[in-house]
Amino acid sequence: MVLDIKDLRIHYQTRKGMVKAVDGVSFQLKEKETLGLVGESGSGKSTLGFGILKLLPKTSKLSGEILFGESKENLVQKSEKEMRKLRGKDISMIFQDPMTSLNPIMKVKDHFVETIKTHIPDIEEEKAEEMAKKALEAVGIDPVRINDYPFQFSGGMRQRVMIALALVLNPKLVIADEPTTSLDVIVQAQILELLKDLKKRFNMSMILITHDLGVVAEMADRIAVMYAGHLVELAESEKIYYEPKHPYTKALLESIPNTNINDLELRYIPGSPPDLVNPPKGCRFAPRCPFAKKICFEKEPPTVEVDGSIVKCWLYKGDENGDG
Ligand SMILES: Nc1ncnc2c1ncn2[C@@H]1O[C@H](COP(=O)(O)OP(=O)(O)OP(=O)(O)O)[C@@H](O)[C@H]1O
Ligand SMILES: [Mg+2]
Numbered sequence: 001m002v003l004d005i006k007d008l009r010i011h012y013q014t015r016k017g018m019v020k021a022v023d024g025v026s027f028q029l030k031e032k033e034t035l036g037l038v039g040e041s042g043s044g045k046s047t048l049g050f051g052i053l054k055l056l057p058k059t060s061k062l063s064g065e066i067l068f069g070e071s072k073e074n075l076v077q078k079s080e081k082e083m084r085k086l087r088g089k090d091i092s093m094i095f096q097d098p099m100t101s102l103n104p105i106m107k108v109k110d111h112f113v114e115t116i117k118t119h120i121p122d123i124e125e126e127k128a129e130e131m132a133k134k135a136l137e138a139v140g141i142d143p144v145r146i147n148d149y150p151f152q153f154s155g156g157m158r159q160r161v162m163i164a165l166a167l168v169l170n171p172k173l174v175i176a177d178e179p180t181t182s183l184d185v186i187v188q189a190q191i192l193e194l195l196k197d198l199k200k201r202f203n204m205s206m207i208l209i210t211h212d213l214g215v216v217a218e219m220a221d222r223i224a225v226m227y228a229g230h231l232v233e234l235a236e237s238e239k240i241y242y243e244p245k246h247p248y249t250k251a252l253l254e255s256i257p258n259t260n261i262n263d264l265e266l267r268y269i270p271g272s273p274p275d276l277v278n279p280p281k282g283c284r285f286a287p288r289c290p291f292a293k294k295i296c297f298e299k300e301p302p303t304v305e306v307d308g309s310i311v312k313c314w315l316y317k318g319d320e321n322g323d324g
Contacts, residue, residue, distance in 0.1 A: 002205040003029035008064035010051045017277040021047040023229035034206040036216030039226035045209045049175045089119045092166035096178040098158040102150040109146040135164035156187035177209045228284040235309035245311040248285045
């Protein structure tokens with residue numbers, strides 16, 4: 001197992017109160033697995049992704065357990081110094097916009113040398129450059145371009161550079177947060193294909209964050225659906241598509257624009273996500289749920305297993321005095 005996350009909570013302190021962005025999330029990530037993380041804007045996907053690397057603002061509060069790797073070290077307990085040793089080496093992150101994470105006045109080469117030297121301080125510059133060139137080749141970039149600056153690349157190529165940088169030290173886990181959202185569809189498809197190929201070659205696990213269910217369908221072994229800081233469903237990708245259990249998952253699937261020319265009506269989920277400072281006390285989706293019962297507004301639903309899917313919903317737990 002690569003990750004075992006237990007009851008993770010990430011709250012942000014704001015003037016209006018605590019924003020409960022991730023609120024009691026538990027799941028496991030297996031070796032070489034790709035887990036798609038989906039949900040509407042503001043559901044807590046990025047917070048969860050950054051939280052695993054503890055790249056959070058000082059105003060945040062983190063609790064629960066993030067057990068990483070075979071040794072099951074709890075990252076929640078680790079110091080910033082210890083986390084720095086891990087980031088980029090054992091766990092890497094790929095962001096939506098590579099321009100914000102690449103330094104515009106640093107050559108591509110220097111980005112690599114810096115990353116590599118952080119983890120292998122005694123490495124000779126030539127050896128580091130060799131590693132960088134190999135990584136660039138792996139993502140389809142001519143290694144001679146190692147002396148170019150980020151702005152000399154197109155958006156798609158910059159994302160390739162970012163990916164090469166994330167993979168250069170062969171991490172066990174890569175967290176990709178909307179890695180293709182800022183790219184046009186054709187480049188998007190190429191980058192996804194590349195990620196798929198690299199994942200196999202480098203034997204890594206991946207958490208792929210996206211609001212695009214089409215993207216995860218292509219890529220993910222399992223899909224986790226987040227709603228308002230809760231994980232509401234987790235199952236194998238096919239199960240999510242063909243046998244969704246949670247009403248929110250069903251609504252998300254129905255909101256995918258249909259390519260059928262006779263059905264161009266864009267559906268959306270009526271209502272809006274709740275305020276995460278004062279979320280509803282029962283199920284957070286209840287106010288928008290067509291199947292909501294009385295208990296859904298009163299008590300937080302338990303997380304149960306139904307035909308191999310993990311679901312947080314009262315529909316699958318009729319007895320309100322049940323023990324979960
Ligand atoms: N630094 C912060 N301080 C306070 N609140 C924050 C902070 N960062 C995020 N939030 C809030 O936490 C919640 C979750 O945000 P997050 O960015 O994790 O969502 P997301 O699912 O990644 O959304 P998107 O699809 O738009 O990227 C939102 O309500 C957001 O406003
Ligand atoms: Mg996000």
